[in-house]
Amino acid sequence: MTEKSSLRSGFLLMIACTIFTSSGQMFWKAGALRINFSNPFTFFNVPFIVGCLLYIVGSVLMILALKKGELSMLYPIIATSYVWVSILAPFFFPTEVMNVWKWAGVLLILCSICLLGWSSSRVSEVQGNSL
Amino acid sequence: MIGIFIIFLIIVGVLSGSLAVILLKKAASKYPLRQLFFRRIFWEGVILFGLSLLLYVVILQREELSVVYPLSSISYLITTMLSVKYLGEKMTLWKWIALFGVMAGVTLIAIGS
Numbered sequence: 001m002t003e004k005s006s007l008r009s010g011f012l013l014m015i016a017c018t019i020f021t022s023s024g025q026m027f028w029k030a031g032a033l034r035i036n037f038s039n040p041f042t043f044f045n046v047p048f049i050v051g052c053l054l055y056i057v058g059s060v061l062m063i064l065a066l067k068k069g070e071l072s073m074l075y076p077i078i079a080t081s082y083v084w085v086s087i088l089a090p091f092f093f094p095t096e097v098m099n100v101w102k103w104a105g106v107l108l109i110l111c112s113i114c115l116l117g118w119s120s121s122r123v124s125e126v127q128g129n130s131l
Numbered sequence: 132m133i134g135i136f137i138i139f140l141i142i143v144g145v146l147s148g149s150l151a152v153i154l155l156k157k158a159a160s161k162y163p164l165r166q167l168f169f170r171r172i173f174w175e176g177v178i179l180f181g182l183s184l185l186l187y188v189v190i191l192q193r194e195e196l197s198v199v200y201p202l203s204s205i206s207y208l209i210t211t212m213l214s215v216k217y218l219g220e221k222m223t224l225w226k227w228i229a230l231f232g233v234m235a236g237v238t239l240i241a242i243g244s
Contacts, residue, residue, distance in 0.1 A: 010188050012240070028188065032188055032191065032192060035192075053227065055184070059180070062155075063155060063159050063167070064153075064164075066156045066159040066160065067159045067160060067164075069220070070153060070214065070218060070220045071153070071156045071210065071214040071218060072210075072211045072212075072214045072220045072222060072226065073226070075152055075207060075211065075214070076207045076229070076230055076233045077213065077238065078207075079204070079207065079237055081210030082236070082237055084202070086243075099233045099243045100243070101239050101240070101242045101243025102239070102240050102243035102244070103239070104236075104239045104243075105236045105239030105240035105241075105242075105243065106236070106240065107236075108216045108232055108233075108235055108236035108239060109232070109233055109236035109240075111232065112228075112229045112230075112233045112235075112236060113229070113233065114166055114228035115225060115228065115229040115232065116226060116230070116233070118225075119174075119223055119225035119229060120226065120244075121225045122219055122223075122228070123223055124223075126174060129218065
């Protein structure tokens with residue numbers, strides 16, 4: 001596998017990871033409301049457990065991604081989960097609404113992640129040429 | 132007003148989360164997948180990762196999203212600094228700009244929340 005296609009698969013695995021962890025987060029939100037810390041059995045509610053399973057799948061995808069590229073490129077991609085949550089949460093939680101601030105944040109995160117991917121692939125090109 | 136206890140929890144959560152991915156990255160690049168389960172460094176990473184997630188849930192129960200998000204986005208900065216120091220990764224001006232763009236974006240979402 002070439003350096004560049006390895007970077008690309010790391011990037012895509014990380015995006016897939018955030019889709020799982022952000023759906024996990026939304027299940028957690030639903031589940032967390034049912035948790036009462038003085039009664040540990042309240043941890044075993046369906047949304048919370050589904051959220052945990054989604055988180056585990058997301059974490060496995062993250063481990064796979066970590067094999068493919070540098071942490072300084074891959075880790076900030078986790079912020080795309082804010083994009084998914086902001087866009088999807090209003091459909092599931094009536095109290096969550098989209099507004100100008102959130103749209104601006106979503107756009108800025110997406111542009112920054114693209115910039116990060118682009119500049120990281122340039123770093124690897126320069127390093128590849130110098131070898 | 133945000134309490135000192137919550138700030139303490141956020142600091143521990145951010146540090147353990149950042150340290151966790153450094154350990155996981157080290158483990159993932161050093162060992163093949165099927166060996167990971169038998170490596171100490173992998174489980175240290177998993178335990179720290181779990182701790183940071185647990186703290187995140189506790190913090191979210193007590194604080195507003197608009198406060199927690201920007202503070203937790205500091206983890207991107209700390210993780211990047213740790214990966215330069217401990218993993219020998221190279222940063223460029225564009226990568227720094229992108230990193231601060233991500234953090235600013237998270238802060239904007241927090242303002243809107």
